[in-house]
């Protein structure tokens with residue numbers, strides 16, 4: 472393990488391993504969030520209507536911002552927010568729907584298909600993209616467009632793909648102005664990055680420590696519904712996309728009714744798991760107790776259990792602080808595996824093959 476720690480403690484080696492500068496994009500996330508918020512405050516708005524639901528349609532790195540919005544809005548908005556990760560939209564989408572079509576590249580076929588369907592059904596649409604076909608269609612249709620800067624990987628653009636939606640909802644009067652929370656978010660992330668960036672040695676860097684624990688283990692990330700659930704899902708996706716390794720996620724209290732039963736056998740397999748429990752001060756008091764009991768149950772069988780705690784006062788900062796830690800940890804994990812974190816050749820291959828057929 473010491474040898475692995477030496478790799479993580481060599482900033483030049485980390486930089487060399489990271490051809491697309493994922494570390495740089497992570498470091499710039501606080502500024503990205505502030506810029507993204509401003510973009511949402513200045514963009515053209517869709518018309519004011521009797522909106523009855525909000526739908527975010529997108530995939531992968533372009534969908535997770537929809538989940539952040541869904542959870543954030545859960546106890547703040549009177550109409551539901553749903554995330555759609557498919558070609559088709561649910562039947563309830565109609566002219567009372569405000570739909571965000573989000574695709575960083577603008578060329579994801581599922582999102583383009585859902586965009587067309589939303590237009591056919593008369594929904595009010597806002598496009599969030601760097602351009603591509605989605606940008607072209609939005610320009611053709613006179614649909615409000617939030618054009619975000621190109622040049623990073625979609626999963627590094629969560630600020631751009633999330634905060635403008637929040638601003639639009641607030642400007643439409645569907646959500647109380649979260650400007651104060653956005654400022655806190657940027658300052659919490661700035662504080663965190665000073666502990667997580669590649670220059671901080673493993674002994675003082677929680678993201679590097681987590682990567683060392685997850686190395687050669689299958690990460691199983693457990694969050695809680697309505698607080699850390701998006702972070703749990705995001706950690707899983709980031710281990711997949713950055714470290715090119717398997718990972719799984721689930722939420723309390725649901726996992727207490729099934730997944731936790733699966734810790735009896737086979738012992739050898741269970742020892743391969745490293746469980747990370749994401750904790751948040753706002754977790755339901757009964758969920759906090761469930762986490763304690765569950766930890767005791769699984770600790771005996773699993774290869775290891777870690778806990779991390781959200782940072783910050785506001786919901787935005789707390790949700791994102793967990794996401795940020797997982798993002799850094801997954802990039803360090805990639806380096807430990809000798810993997811370049813940026814490129815996602817399998818996704819590129821799938822998209823190219825689909826385009827041919």
Ligand code: F6R
Pocket residue numbers: 530531532533534573574575576577578579582624625626627712815818
């Ligand atoms: C790549 C990534 C992917 C993409 C997804 C959809 O960094 O995160 O999950 O986000 O393939 O592509 P876009 O975002 O261009 O619509």
